[in-house]
Amino acid sequence: MSNIISDYVKLLRLPGLGGLATPAIFGAISVGITDLSILAILFLIGAFSVIYGFVLNDYADVEIDKLTSELYERPLVKGTISKKTAVFICFICVIGAFLSITLLYYNSVITYFKLLAVLCISLAGIFGSIYNLYGKKIIGSDFLVAISNGLIILFGALAVTQETTINVVTWVIVLLTFNQLLYMNAIEGGLKDADHDYKLNVNNIALRSGVKVDKKENLVVPNIFKAFGLGIRFFSALLVFVPFVFFGYSYEIWQIAILVLLILGVFYSTIKMLNMKKFDRSKLRKLITTQAYLRYSMVPIMLISIIGILGGLILIFYPILWYILLAPFSGEKLFKPRM
Numbered sequence: 001m002s003n004i005i006s007d008y009v010k011l012l013r014l015p016g017l018g019g020l021a022t023p024a025i026f027g028a029i030s031v032g033i034t035d036l037s038i039l040a041i042l043f044l045i046g047a048f049s050v051i052y053g054f055v056l057n058d059y060a061d062v063e064i065d066k067l068t069s070e071l072y073e074r075p076l077v078k079g080t081i082s083k084k085t086a087v088f089i090c091f092i093c094v095i096g097a098f099l100s101i102t103l104l105y106y107n108s109v110i111t112y113f114k115l116l117a118v119l120c121i122s123l124a125g126i127f128g129s130i131y132n133l134y135g136k137k138i139i140g141s142d143f144l145v146a147i148s149n150g151l152i153i154l155f156g157a158l159a160v161t162q163e164t165t166i167n168v169v170t171w172v173i174v175l176l177t178f179n180q181l182l183y184m185n186a187i188e189g190g191l192k193d194a195d196h197d198y199k200l201n202v203n204n205i206a207l208r209s210g211v212k213v214d215k216k217e218n219l220v221v222p223n224i225f226k227a228f229g230l231g232i233r234f235f236s237a238l239l240v241f242v243p244f245v246f247f248g249y250s251y252e253i254w255q256i257a258i259l260v261l262l263i264l265g266v267f268y269s270t271i272k273m274l275n276m277k278k279f280d281r282s283k284l285r286k287l288i289t290t291q292a293y294l295r296y297s298m299v300p301i302m303l304i305s306i307i308g309i310l311g312g313l314i315l316i317f318y319p320i321l322w323y324i325l326l327a328p329f330s331g332e333k334l335f336k337p338r339m
Contacts, residue, residue, distance in 0.1 A: 018322025027156025
């Protein structure tokens with residue numbers, strides 16, 4: 001019984017939901033919403049969306065995952081959870097997300113923005129599904145999943161705002177999220193799977209750029225691919241300061257200093273990863289996790305003007321606590337997830 005429970009925990013990515021399900025919450029906070037009941041519903045919607053995306057991805061990538069020894073323990077790969085069950089879970093997640101939206105809108109006036117919010121999350125689901133099902137065959141499909149996650153931020157803002165326009169902070173967070181997902185899938189994913197993607201004729205930016213792993217396990221990363229990855233990071237670094245520099249968004253000097261340190265940490269980890277000489281998936285996983293958490297922490301720091309220092313600290317550290325509490329149920333070692 002414990003084995004099947006851990007398999008479901010792995011499949012649903014429960015340990016990672018603390019951070020992965022927050023995009024809609026960030027969108028809501030960016031327009032001034034801090035009501036915990038509203039944020040809790042948005043977290044639930046985000047959780048359904050994340051679970052749907054990951055389970056559908058596992059369903060679509062079963063054959064590819066079988067080529068990587070480190071992924072043999074994935075429930076769909078080893079067959080402890082059937083593909084039919086995975087499809088059923090995806091269906092439940094769609095129903096759960098829209099029922100949660102109905103709860104969010106209960107007893108409120110349905111505005112134009114609320115209707116746009118439903119359109120955003122629907123398009124997010126469509127783009128994400130196309131990526132999961134056909135992304136391995138479509139070069140540049142990484143842009144689809146990036147757009148999908150940006151739309152979740154926009155959904156969170158549109159669904160709850162009382163204003164007639166969306167502010168610049170929201171749009172900056174949308175673009176930061178887009179950049180991060182594009183980087184995660186095109187750059188990090190391209191490097192992490194470079195040892196086997198070519199075997200299944202995967203058509204992605206990494207392989208087209210010349211990324212490869214030779215017979216001696218040397219990792220070859222062309223300069224054009226490095227430039228693409230660093231370009232995404234540089235654009236994000238500039239975006240972080242747009243609200244403060246050009247739109248008079250209130251801040252403290254220490255806030256800016258922390259953001260600068262986080263950006264430097266992201267760049268250091270990025271450069272280190274892009275210049276790896278030997279293919280080492282374990283090392284890649286650590287660098288990917290480090291970059292993801294540093295980049296994630298920027299948004300709570302930016303939102304401190306709205307939620308205060310305590311609120312910012314909660315948003316930064318609760319995903320870690322969530323992970324520590326739930327990771328043991330997955331049977332995985334702490335901070336060593338299989339990717």
